[in-house]
Amino acid sequence: MDLQFSDEQQALREAVRAVCAASCPIDRVRELEDDPVGFDAAFWRELGQMDLLGLTLPESHGGSGMGLLESVIVAEELGRALAPSPYLVSCIVAGSILAAAGSEELRSNWLPRIATGERIVTLAWHEAAASDGPAGIHLAVREEGGDLVLDGTKVVVPYALASSALLVLARRGDDLEDIDLVLVDRDTPGIDIEYTPTLASDASCRVRFDGVRVPATSRLGAPGTGWSTFRTAMDGALITAAGWAVGGAERTLEMTVAYAKERVQFGVPIGNFQGVAHPIADIATEIDGARTLVYEAAWTSEQGTAGPLPAMAKRYAADVYRRATRVAHQTFGGVGFTLDIDVQLYFRRAKQHDLLWFGPAVLDEEIAAAELDAPTPFVSIDAGV
Known part of the structure; x- marks a missing residue:
């Protein structure tokens, strides 16, 4: 690399x-x-x-x-x-x-x-009180008179009110991955979109589908292949989301270092104290490691050899971002939680980002499977990683 x-x-x-x-x-x-x-x-x-x-x-x-x-x-x-x-x-x-x-x-x-x-095309994926995986898809799609009819509700749909269309993951049968991907124009009758506040104060919505009818040509791929298509595409999303987290973590560290240099206590900048300096050193090291992992995931994906690296990259980068904001708050003290300080903007987004685009538990399962279920662990000398 x-x-x-x-x-x-x-x-x-x-x-x-x-x-x-x-x-x-x-x-x-x-x-x-x-x-x-x-x-x-x-x-x-x-x-x-x-x-x-x-x-x-x-x-x-x-x-x-x-x-x-x-x-x-x-x-x-x-x-x-x-x-x-x-x-x-x-x-x-x-x-x-x-x-x-x-x-x-x-x-x-x-x-x-x-x-x-x-x-703008958004993704209608998550459902209330459900998992990130295929078992969490309950919104139903059925074929009727040459059309597809959708019924159900999606939550945390990003930028739904600004979108031209929604890519909807919809269940067609009882098998775990018997799922379709359907492209639905946002203005199709039967769609109701409601803005819902989030921790990150972003534009997420609840979208209800009540007998929404679209042509069968709106289905992407063959019937029942929606989840596999979606999961393959998500590798690129995980890597890109990991890059977003690294950028946020890096900027958070820069603000933390600047404050540690300018804030004086007991006659010296607080960065002189080990209790401030060492956590900053730790998180700087972790950010650099996360960045390298993200670049490796991107590079190996283009070579077709990424394996679980996209999951690893998003899992680790999002976690490092969250920890970077924690170090920032510990350095800034109570003032860091006030709305006038930019650190809290990063803190809230880091926490939400950690949970979206496959949460830690889902990614941990995927990474563990690559180590425990495969004949040769992905991360090993023999595997070349």
């Missing part, structure tokens, strides 16, 4: 950092908290004009055809800035699912518009 960025990749990082600073500074992030739409439309258009939204989409359908490492670079900078946008759910998750399993008609209609930011 080559950890040296090319000139083009470094230029990409600098460009994203610059646009975040200019068009979505932290004051704008604060203004967008608890906003039902949840992101700045002008900032989103700017990302589209910079060809960032179609970065990993196929060139044949309006994208740039680049790899996950470029997606991670973008996500790191969005995470550093806490810049709210549907980048992950629309461009990475929905885009990759449509590219992999959508009909040519669906790909031609949707992918170029996702790449420009003209259309």
